[in-house]
Structure formats: C-alpha cells, structure tokens
Amino acid sequence: xxxxxxxxxxxxxxxxxxxxxMARASTTTKNAALLKMxxxxxxxxxxxxxxxxxxxxxxxxxxxxxxxxxxLTLSDKAITTMVAGLRQIAELPDPIGQMxxxxxxxxxxxxxxxxxxxxxxxxxxxxxxxxxxDAAALCIKSGNATILRGGSEALNSNQALATIVQAGLASxxxxxxxxxxxxTPDRAAVGELITMTEYIDVIVPRGxxxxxxxxxxxxxxxxxxxxxxxxxxxxxxAADAEKAIKVCDNAKTQRYxxxxxxxTLLVNADVAANILPSLCTIYQDxxxxxxxxxxxxxxxxxxxxxxxxxxxxxxxxTEYLAPILSIKTVANVDEAIEHINHYGSAHTxxxxxxxxxxxxxxxxxxxxxxxxxxxxxxxxxxxxxxxGAEIGIxxxxxxxRGPVGLDGLxxxxxxxxxxGNIRT
Amino acid sequence: xxxxxxxxxxxxxxxxxxxxxMARASTTTKNAALLKMxxxxxxxxxxxxxxxxxxxxxxxxxxxxxxxxxxLTLSDKAITTMVAGLRQIAELPDPIGQMxxxxxxxxxxxxxxxxxxxxxxxxxxxxxxxxxxDAAALCIKSGNATILRGGSEALNSNQALATIVQAGLASxxxxxxxxxxxxTPDRAAVGELITMTEYIDVIVPRGxxxxxxxxxxxxxxxxxxxxxxxxxxxxxxAADAEKAIKVCDNAKTQRYxxxxxxxTLLVNADVAANILPSLCTIYQDxxxxxxxxxxxxxxxxxxxxxxxxxxxxxxxxTEYLAPILSIKTVANVDEAIEHINHYGSAHTxxxxxxxxxxxxxxxxxxxxxxxxxxxxxxxxxxxxxxxGAEIGIxxxxxxxRGPVGLDGLxxxxxxxxxxGNIRT
Numbered sequence: 126x127x128x129x130x131x132x133x134x135x136x137x138x139x140x141x142x143x144x145x146x147m148a149r150a151s152t153t154t155k156n157a158a159l160l161k162m163x164x165x166x167x168x169x170x171x172x173x174x175x176x177x178x179x180x181x182x183x184x185x186x187x188x189x190x191x192x193x194x195x196x197l198t199l200s201d202k203a204i205t206t207m208v209a210g211l212r213q214i215a216e217l218p219d220p221i222g223q224m225x226x227x228x229x230x231x232x233x234x235x236x237x238x239x240x241x242x243x244x245x246x247x248x249x250x251x252x253x254x255x256x257x258x259d260a261a262a263l264c265i266k267s268g269n270a271t272i273l274r275g276g277s278e279a280l281n282s283n284q285a286l287a288t289i290v291q292a293g294l295a296s297x298x299x300x301x302x303x304x305x306x307x308x309t310p311d312r313a314a315v316g317e318l319i320t321m322t323e324y325i326d327v328i329v330p331r332g333x334x335x336x337x338x339x340x341x342x343x344x345x346x347x348x349x350x351x352x353x354x355x356x357x358x359x360x361x362x363a364a365d366a367e368k369a370i371k372v373c374d375n376a377k378t379q380r381y382x383x384x385x386x387x388x389t390l391l392v393n394a395d396v397a398a399n400i401l402p403s404l405c406t407i408y409q410d411x412x413x414x415x416x417x418x419x420x421x422x423x424x425x426x427x428x429x430x431x432x433x434x435x436x437x438x439x440x441x442x443t444e445y446l447a448p449i450l451s452i453k454t455v456a457n458v459d460e461a462i463e464h465i466n467h468y469g470s471a472h473t474x475x476x477x478x479x480x481x482x483x484x485x486x487x488x489x490x491x492x493x494x495x496x497x498x499x500x501x502x503x504x505x506x507x508x509x510x511x512x513g514a515e516i517g518i519x520x521x522x523x524x525x526r527g528p529v530g531l532d533g534l535x536x537x538x539x540x541x542x543x544x545g546n547i548r549t
Numbered sequence: 550x551x552x553x554x555x556x557x558x559x560x561x562x563x564x565x566x567x568x569x570x571m572a573r574a575s576t577t578t579k580n581a582a583l584l585k586m587x588x589x590x591x592x593x594x595x596x597x598x599x600x601x602x603x604x605x606x607x608x609x610x611x612x613x614x615x616x617x618x619x620x621l622t623l624s625d626k627a628i629t630t631m632v633a634g635l636r637q638i639a640e641l642p643d644p645i646g647q648m649x650x651x652x653x654x655x656x657x658x659x660x661x662x663x664x665x666x667x668x669x670x671x672x673x674x675x676x677x678x679x680x681x682x683d684a685a686a687l688c689i690k691s692g693n694a695t696i697l698r699g700g701s702e703a704l705n706s707n708q709a710l711a712t713i714v715q716a717g718l719a720s721x722x723x724x725x726x727x728x729x730x731x732x733t734p735d736r737a738a739v740g741e742l743i744t745m746t747e748y749i750d751v752i753v754p755r756g757x758x759x760x761x762x763x764x765x766x767x768x769x770x771x772x773x774x775x776x777x778x779x780x781x782x783x784x785x786x787a788a789d790a791e792k793a794i795k796v797c798d799n800a801k802t803q804r805y806x807x808x809x810x811x812x813t814l815l816v817n818a819d820v821a822a823n824i825l826p827s828l829c830t831i832y833q834d835x836x837x838x839x840x841x842x843x844x845x846x847x848x849x850x851x852x853x854x855x856x857x858x859x860x861x862x863x864x865x866x867t868e869y870l871a872p873i874l875s876i877k878t879v880a881n882v883d884e885a886i887e888h889i890n891h892y893g894s895a896h897t898x899x900x901x902x903x904x905x906x907x908x909x910x911x912x913x914x915x916x917x918x919x920x921x922x923x924x925x926x927x928x929x930x931x932x933x934x935x936x937g938a939e940i941g942i943x944x945x946x947x948x949x950r951g952p953v954g955l956d957g958l959x960x961x962x963x964x965x966x967x968x969g970n971i972r973t
Contacts, residue, residue: 145890149914222913228935234924236934239912243946322765326946341746345765347947368969375971466569475965488663488964489646490573500658500967509972510660510963511652522667522750523771523948527963539934539951540912541899543924545792547799548933 129309133317136272136305137324140245143300144270148242152219154297155265162258162293163211169289170204176285177254184252184278196253197279207258210514214262217513220531221268224540233546238537242268244326246534247318247346248516251332252276257286260329261304263516265294267534270303272325274318277310284308319344329529331517349529352520353444354384354472356502359391359461359487360400361478368499369477370404375501376475378411382446384518385473385495385505389441389451391461394420397454402428405452413448416440420454441468458483462490469493471520473505473527494520494527553733557741560696560729561748564669567724568694572666576643578721579689586682586717587635593713594628600709601678608676608702620677621703631682634938638686641937644955645692648964657970662961666692668750670958671742671770672940675756676700681710684753685728687940689718691958694727696749698742701734708732743768753953755941758868773953776944777868778808778896780926783815783885783911784824785902792923793901794828799925800899802835806870808942809897809919809929813865813875815885818844821878826852829876837872840864844878865892882907886914893917895944897929897951918944918951 147155166173177199184197220240227237246269250256257275264271275283287306295301307314319328319340328348330340337350358376360369376387392401401424405415409432416436417425425433440451441464455461458476465474475497476487484498495505505528507515512530519525525533571579590597601623608621644664651661670693674680681699688695699707711730719725731738743752743764752772754764761774782800784793800811816825825848829839833856840860841849849857864875865888879885882900889898899921900911908922919929929952931939936954943949949957 145914148916230933230935232928232933234921234928234933239920241913241916244916341769347771347945349947365969371969371971372967379972477969489665490569492572492665492668493962495963495965496663497658497965498967500965500970501972503972504656504658504965504967504970505963509654509656509658511654521771522960523773526960536946536950538917539919539929541919541921541924541928543796543922543928545789545795545901546924546928547795548803548925548927 127313129311129313130317132309133314133321134324136307137245137321139302140270140272140305141324143302144242144244146300147265147268147270147303148221150268150299154299155219155268156215158265158293158297158299159211159215159262161296162262162290163208165289165292166204166208166211166258173199173204173282173285176281179281180252180279189278193252196251197282199254199282203255207255210259211262214266214514217266217531219266220535232548233543235542237540239540240532240535240537243534243536244269245324246271247274247325247328248272249274249315249318249328249330249332249336249340250276252278254279254282254286256331257283257306258290259514260516261290263514263531263534265303267531269534272305272307272318274307274315280308280310316343319346322346329516349517349519349525349533350521351384351517353470354386354518355389355442355444355468355470356385356387356472357389357391357465357469357474358387358502359455359458359465359474359476360393360396361458361476361480361483362393362395363480363483364393364396364400364477365479366396366400369400370407372475372477372499372501373404374407376503377408377413377450379501379503381448383503384444385502386446387450387502388443388445389453389468391453391455391464392421394454394456397421397424398427401425401452402430405430408450411448413450416449416451418453421452424454444470458486462487466492472518473497473502475500475502494518551737553735553737554741556733557738557745558748560731561669561745563726564694564696564729565748567726568666568668570724571689571692571694571727572645574692574723578723579643579692580639582689582717582721582723583635583639583686585720586686586714587632589713589716590628590632590635590682597623597628597706597709600705603705604703613702617676620675621706623678623706627679631679634683635686638690638938641690641955643690644959656972657967659966661964663964664956664959664961667958667960668693669748670695671698671749671752672696673698673739673742673752673754673756673760673764674700676702678703678706678710680755681707681730682714683938684940685714687938687955687958689727691955693958696729696731696742698731698739704732704734740767743770746770753940773941773943773949773957774945775808775941777894778810778942779813779866779868779892779894780809780811780896781813781815781889781893781898782811782926783879783882783889783898783900784817784820785882785900785904785907786817786819787904787907788817788820788824788901789903790820790824793824794831796899796901796923796925797828798831800927801832801837801874803925803927805872807927808868809926810870811874811926812867812869813877813892815877815879815888816845818878818880821845821848822851825849825876826854829854832874835872837874840873840875842877845876848878868894882910886911890916896942897921897926899924899926918942
C-alpha cells in the first residue's frame, strides 16, 4: 500500500469517526465553532497573508496567469468576505433534526422523516483558499465531516486556514478531524478520495470540465457535480420587447465568466426584426462577438449590421464564458424547447413572454435545473434564491438540482413511531 | 461496434425521445394507459401463461430450484395482483407538475420548485415477470421512460408483457417506446445500459448482492440502489417487556426472507435475564437458530437453554434471510448505536424503549434509512409507509432513502418567475 493511500485511508477513518460527533452536535455548538473561526481569521490575518505570499511566489515563478493569481490571493477584501461568510452561515437556520411529513397509518404506526447530515463529504476544488473556509463552514453547519482537497498551488494558504478551522472546532468541543485538508499535492490523493466508498458519502467537485469528466469516469463515491452552463434565453413571439432587451442584455453582459451567463440567444422569427437590431446594437457596443445562423444574419444585415460570424454546429454546445454570443432564429416555442433540451447543459434557461400558456409549457418542458420566465439567467445562484449560501450549482437530476445550499448537504431518513406495533 | 451495443444505443435514443412526450403527458392520459394495460392482461391471461410456461420449462430443464420457479411463475394469483397493482397506481396522485416552496425575494423575482420526471430510468431485475408490470407502471405514472432488463430466464414472459404495455401506451396516445424491454439474454446489454450516461438518467438495480456490487464497480449512470438489510432491534433498559417480545418476535419470524426482517437482536445487559428467556423460547419453538455472544450465552444457559451457537465476528455483518438470529448483550444505548452504525447496512433499525430521551437519541444517531421506536422492522415498506407503491428500498443517502415510491422517481427543478428582472 502506498503512503498516499495509507494517508487518505487515515483521513477517511478519522473523518467517519468525527462525523458521528458532528451529527449529534447542537446548533449552538456548531455556531460557536464558526464564530471562533471568524475571530481567529481576523486575529491572524497577517500570518495568513505570509503563508499566502509563499503560494503566490511559487505560482508566479511557475508563470501562472493573472486571473489565477487573483483567485489565489488572500487580499484584505477576500479575508473580510470569508469572515462575513462565516458569520452569515452561523445565522442561517440549522437544517439538522428537522422532523416533517408525519402521518398516522392504518397499522397504527406514525411515519415521518428527519433531516440528517450526509456524513463525510469530500470536496475537490481549485487553488482558491477562500473556498476552504466556505466549504468547511457549510459542512460544519450541516453536521457533516469533510475532507478538503484544494488546488496544490494553494497548499500553504490552505494548511494555515485548516489550522484555524480545527482550532475553531476544538474550542467548541467538536473533533478537529471534522474538517481535514489534504496536505499533499500528489494527485493520487484525489484518486483515493473518490473511491473510498466506505468512508466518503459524497464528492462535491468544483473546477473545470476536464476535472469533472475525469471524476465521472473514475469516481465510485456518488457525486453532486457541476458540469457546465450553456444557458439560453428564448424571446417568444409574445415577448414584451422592452423586457426582452433588458433581460437579454443583463444575462449576457452583466458578467461574462459565471456559469449562469447566457451563451445562446433564441429568438422567434416573427419578432426578430423588431427586437434584434436594438439588442444587438447594445451587444456590439459592449464588444460582444455575435455568432449567428443564416436567418439571424439576414435579419441583422437588413438592419445594417456587419461584423457577424457564422455560427457552426459546435457553437450551439459551447460554453464561451466570454464576450461571445450565439444567436439562432426559431419558428416557435417548440423549436426553442427542442434546441435547449438538445444542445443545453440542463443548467439555467429562460423565456421572455407575456403569454401564460407558452410560459407554462416552457417551465414544464425545459429539462434544466433552473427555468425562468421574464428574468435574467444570472439569477441562478444560492444567494439570489434565498438559500443563504451555496456550495455550487448542480447539473445532476438526483438529490440536489440547481444551487446547492445547506439542505443539499443533508439527507432525510424515515422515522417510525410505534407503541409495540407488529406487521400482520 | 457490436450488435448489442448498437441495439442498446437504439433503445437509449428512442427512450430519450419518448421521455419528452411522457414528461408532457397529462394525468388522465397516463392513467388511461395503465387501465388499458390492466384490461389487456386480464383479457390475455391465457396467452401470457403459454409464454410463461415456456420460461418455466426452460428453467426446470436447467435444474433451477423451486423458489426460483415460484418467482418466475405467472399464477392466477400473480396475474390478479399485477392487475390490481396497475389500478392502484392509476389511483395514486400524480406527482408531476407539483409546484411548491415559492417565495418572493428582494430582487423582485419569485423562486420556487416544480416536481418533474427524472427522464429515462433503467431497471435491472431478477426473473420475476410481475416486476416488469410494477416497474413499468411506476415509471409511466411518474412521467418517465424506462428500459427494463429482467432476468434472462423470464425472456418469453417479459416479451409478452412488453407487448401489452406498449399496446396500453399506444391506445392512450403515448409513445410505445416509453417502456422497452431488452430482448436479448446477452449480459453485455447490462454493461451498455449502466454506462449510457447520455440516454439513461438513473439505474435502479434490484437483485442479489453480487449484482449490485458488480454494478457499483462498473456503472457510470447514477444508481438508486438497494444493497442489503442487516436490520437490528435494540431492547433498551427502559423497554416494556411485553412490547419487546411482541415486536422482536414479529421482526424475526413473521417472514424470514424479506430485507426488512431482523438479523441481529441487541439487548441491554440489565434486562437480558428478564426478557431473553421468554423471547428465545418463542424463537426456538419456531426453529430459529440462535447465534449468541458470551454474555447472552451465560444469561440463556442460566435459564436452562441449550442448542446455542457461538456468534463469530462475521455473524454481526451477515444478512441471513433465514431462521437464524444473532444476539448480543450490550451495556447501554451508546454501545447499541455504535454496533448498528458499524455492522449494520443502514437499512432499518429499531429500539424498544419507554424512555423519551433514549428514543430521541436513537432516532437521531442511528444512520439508517428507517429508524423506528417500538415497532417491528418489518414495517419498512412503501405500502406500509403509505407511499402506495414502491420500486425498492434505497440504502443510499443521496436522492431517495428508504422505500422509494413515485416521488423517488422524480426530481425538482427551480422555477423563477419575473417581470423583466435583471441582476445588479
């Protein structure tokens, strides 16, 4: 057995043991740990920056780009946000122990459900040290133990944060092993984490498409995963033009990089000439490249547009995360729904319409984790949905779908209350 | 590409297409298909028996045992039960389209959830033709398409039933491809089914431990699985002796083969001498072999018992499904909970106690899909829980846990209702 395998098995066993204590922990105890972590981060901000500076120096020496360094850096603002996040999660209602749906049955038993932690959650993420704190906090509040495996370029920062998290847990009387940060950059550690079905109940992967695809192939532990966001907005024949322009501008241009930004605009042929020219003027003024089908090109050229790119088949299934938008003109809502279900990634899709029945059909038939009427796809987010926090946005259909908050890190078990009842 | 691979890909593609129509289907339409299936089974009972007789003859020639032949046989009673099941599922409330949890948020959007089908469900099961009808009916009612792969010894029976199911669907105007039965005994078909992530949303395996373990290793499609039932009852120091005896007798002896039958009895040391002699007299009178730890042996021998077997370490993690019971004397509820969480299979576990706080601790800390107070583990069942029907009992923590009814075959997506709202 290799050293890494042994090391990971030890993490798994201690996490499993710690998960029992976490499942029993009271709300007050869990909140005390979170608040202590917040206070320690504030008190030790300078030491954290010293450790973070080592990671930044290594990453810079490796020639990693500015965006990477930016995500890696524990700036004053990043530290303030982590601390605020901890206090915010402490204030959220505790999902654990909630009892619900009880009903007496003819046999005399009373059957209901109780919300309980999942157990041990493995989280795999990029070199973003703030995620260490967010993920630890969500797992603590939801009564889980967790094993965190951040990007190897953040190793020093993550170890410093792990020390603070474990001090916070210990000060509240909780086992320090409830949150463990993998201390080796060896990639074999991930391979172990995703196959230790005896010790890990669920894996939450955060990161690029290639990471997720690798995990989908190799993981034996169930995953709550975030694949990609190929989000659509369909402008229906019954759309209010003003709302359509406002919503579609926001969905594409408010920010380009988030997974809930629109990548493909579908527009009904009967309103294309009325709406597209104003909307596409906004896009081109903001520097958005437009990749269009033949019908859209005809509409826009008739209105005097140039600099249009022909969309290829590949464009319809591409997540740009950039100032690029593909546009297709469709005959009706059926074609729009079919296009979305075929090319989309089941993340977030919206319709702009004033027609009640068309809106109902779109809501029911689009097979995505979030479906919207007359709203920007950018709203698909745990905070905007009122969940208080999120660990990611799930493209899966099982368990948690869409933004995953504290409830997504829990399970429900059946509870049967009897008085000596037997089955006959 | 092999023929089997091609065949399964065709099933997958047509199932995916049919799933869109199923997701749109009204309750009336789905119920019409179910009721037509019931009528056709009644009308064609004789032909069904002819096809079934071929399977029985083959199985007999292969030397398969009486229990196997019994499960394979479409007796009059089995046919009546299938028909009644169809009519019962037609009467259950339709879960699809249910909208819930709406709340207005500060941004002006209104966020809620809608219950929707999972899409395409692959079901793998033993040579029990009645499961073909039960599984098809549950998938139809929950708006899913399904691909059914029954045991190869039931091939003729299943093809005859498939013809009836598809006629029922067609008569209601639904696509016949919404329910497809794999028509080849080639085991490679299962390998394809569990890896076609593009066309299959979830696999529900039903069958022995070896099947499930193979699937856990090879499947790439998520599973809702039923592993095994190592169910416990703990008789607490504060147990009512009469209830304890009644409940523990029923949990073990009402039927031996079901997964929710008790396999291990835990008894508090302070009440062992008071309760075990009466209870074990019942067990021995019914021919149940008792496998005991040293302390239990001492208690029972002092009361004049003989014919006791020493329990080995392996006994504590064995699902007997037979007239065998392991018994361990424990010091307190902590030891009982620890034993159950360590050796159990997270299926169903019960406590007998009159102490409120002990009951609360057991309910919260035992990490199983069903946890019971003063009731027989035999109640862990979709019908007994009022779900109306079940596709199986899930040992998983994600998605559906415990008995899985119609809701377990659905997902919820987020719905956002706006009026031109944008994110700022």
